[in-house]
Amino acid sequence: MGSDMDLNLKGKTVVVTGGSKGIGYSIAKEFLIEGANVFITGREVEALKKAQSELSQFGNLEVCPGDGTNEKDVEAAAKLAASLTGKIDVWVNNVGTNRAKKGEFLSEEDIDYIYAAVFKSAVFGIQSAVKYMKKGGGSIVNISSLAARCSTCGRSNIYGSMKAGLLSLTRNYAGEYKKEGIRVNAVLPGYTRTPLVEKGFTGEELKRLLASNLIGRMAEPVEIAKPVVFLASDAASYINGAALEVSGGQNIVLNPWFS
Numbered sequence: 001m002g003s004d005m006d007l008n009l010k011g012k013t014v015v016v017t018g019g020s021k022g023i024g025y026s027i028a029k030e031f032l033i034e035g036a037n038v039f040i041t042g043r044e045v046e047a048l049k050k051a052q053s054e055l056s057q058f059g060n061l062e063v064c065p066g067d068g069t070n071e072k073d074v075e076a077a078a079k080l081a082a083s084l085t086g087k088i089d090v091w092v093n094n095v096g097t098n099r100a101k102k103g104e105f106l107s108e109e110d111i112d113y114i115y116a117a118v119f120k121s122a123v124f125g126i127q128s129a130v131k132y133m134k135k136g137g138g139s140i141v142n143i144s145s146l147a148a149r150c151s152t153c154g155r156s157n158i159y160g161s162m163k164a165g166l167l168s169l170t171r172n173y174a175g176e177y178k179k180e181g182i183r184v185n186a187v188l189p190g191y192t193r194t195p196l197v198e199k200g201f202t203g204e205e206l207k208r209l210l211a212s213n214l215i216g217r218m219a220e221p222v223e224i225a226k227p228v229v230f231l232a233s234d235a236a237s238y239i240n241g242a243a244l245e246v247s248g249g250q251n252i253v254l255n256p257w258f259s
């Protein structure tokens with residue numbers, strides 16, 4: 001019998017942006033369970049405190065209040081995390097949000113808001129992280145979206161485009177920092193049971209969407225978190241510049257009801 005897979009994350013320094021709730025919260029929890037020292041960022045101080053209170057039972061968790069779309073705030077979070085061991089081993093770009101408008105024009109402010117949250121935050125995260133990874137390598141995971149592959153009318157036109165751009169960004173930075181031993185990958189979550197999704201969809205609309213899902217239900221946040229932890233770990237040492245879709249097989253076949 002073979003031994004259990006060793007992810008080699010014990011004692012590693014991990015940063016999860018937007019880690020106070022939803023998918024980011026679950027990602028932070030899974031890294032803690034693996035023995036990593038985890039730093040989470042977020043704009044909502046009370047949500048960060050609540051997450052810290054709940055997650056500290058699983059390991060060493062620190063919070064870094066700040067705006068993921070603000071370069072100085074992101075750099076400050078990286079500096080704080082690196083102060084623990086002198087380096088950052090894993091950085092997860094999880095910040096992201098949307099403003100869905102059905103049949104309405106997006107204002108310049110709307111577009112800037114989505115661009116900053118989805119795309120610019122990832123650039124700031126990568127640029128901040130690599131400063132503390134260059135000496136010993138590291139792993140960066142960008143949280144993209146199923147919307148990067150499946151266009152969504154009336155909900156994710158700009159959001160999906162930005163998430164698609166994040167995949168190109170992932171590949172470019174994977175090439176840029178390969179010589180430093182830094183891997184850069186992306187995860188594309190499908191419909192996941194988070195406060196944002198449950199608030200944004202009616203029961204009937206979600207039922208229609210999930211009719212084209214091979215598993216036939218939404219993901220639980222932990223089902224997104226575990227693949228993220230895998231990609232970040234030594235178990236994925238030969239995976240670089242990849243985009244891993246974790247969507248339950250959403251819109252993969254034309255007739256999911258057949259079987």
